[in-house]
Amino acid sequence: MHLLALAIAPVFIIILYIYYKDKYDKEPKRLLLYSFLLGAIVSIIVTTILYVISDYTIPIVIKGNTSVSQLFIKAFFIVGLIEEFSKYIIVRYFAQPNKAFNEQFDGIVYAVMVSMGFAATENIMYVMQGGLEAALLRAFTAVPAHATFAIIMGYFIGKAKFSKNKTTWNLLGLLLAVIFHGTYDFFLFLEFIPGIWVGAFISLFLGILLSRKAINTHSKNSRFKDSFPL
Template sequence: MDLLIISIAPVIIILAYIYYRDKYEKEPLPLLIKGLIAGMIIVLPVAFFENILSSFLPQIFTSKISYAFGNAFIVAALCEELFKLIAVYFLIWKNPNFNERFDGIVYAVFVSLGFALIENIMYVFSNGFSTGVSRAFTAVPAHAMFAIMMGYYLGLAKFINIKKSYYFTLAFIIPFFFHGVYDFILMSHVNWLLLLFFPFIIYMMYRTNIRMKEHEMNSVFKF
């Protein structure tokens, strides 16, 4: 029971926080639950394609550092952020409830943390309580921050009439890049890179908070 609690608790806390930050027009809970479930479902295709791509890595990336790079960017970040974006798009892009910029952040986080919930349960039950504690302050918030970046640009793509394809592309490229860097730091096992891990997380926290504030200030329901 303790393992299940430590697996689920950080996800619930972050979801509650994001729901609270959506100040001016709350999203319907049934649609948010659909997003959470969609995130859980995409674990299956993500795992499938990650396994396929992983099988090619030893032939392409022969050194330890290059292998870590390929594993971080091509396997993990590419597959996970791409399927998250696909799930968010089909969930809300044409849904009338997606009616302001901040909504992109809300739905992206719910989808992303649905994925993170299943991933977290698997890691914690395999590796124990201490893994759950460390992931509660690192991996789970990181998934949420990648999603905030994705949702920020989805909001721009939806509601700014120029550069729609540009912003939509950034909705994948930016979280893909940050996710890749995050995983590469950990997978590299290079001491000087590992020293950058927590500063990198703090920078992402700062960046995503600024992005949320920007969409909050531009809410069409604020006035």
């Protein structure tokens, strides 16, 4: 039970942070819960199916003799693309069309809820296998990384909702999430190069900075800001 609590604690800390940042028009708790559960269940199922397909079509196993080009493909076109796409389809086709999605900041909220559902399931599996060390390490790396990918994606999905160029903004959000996810994983996959893992933390730090800017921008431009009581 202690490991389970450690696995889900960083997930709910991030959820509470984003919920707090949604200052002017809180989302229905029911929809937030549905988004989280869809991320935790459906997104994981989609990811698993696509991973099985990729194992047959692009069989890349990370081991000592795996080339840099293969690791690049694995990071960006398998792990990054599959995981972010599995989250994207839920935000795009479940959350975005909902009438409760009524301001740009909502893109961030729902993307984070879906992503944290995914991260919760993934984190539980890793922590149950890796124990306390895995729980502590992932609380400051993998879980925040998933949150930054979601915020970046959600920022553009929020813009898409109220734009004539909906497809462009939506796909840009997916693309940037894949790029940040792929970059983070790529540096971790290059473990045979001493010190290269620092690149993953640099990309995570950059993602956090961009996420803060995205949150502040959409919050500042909220359509409900003027009606919020001081």
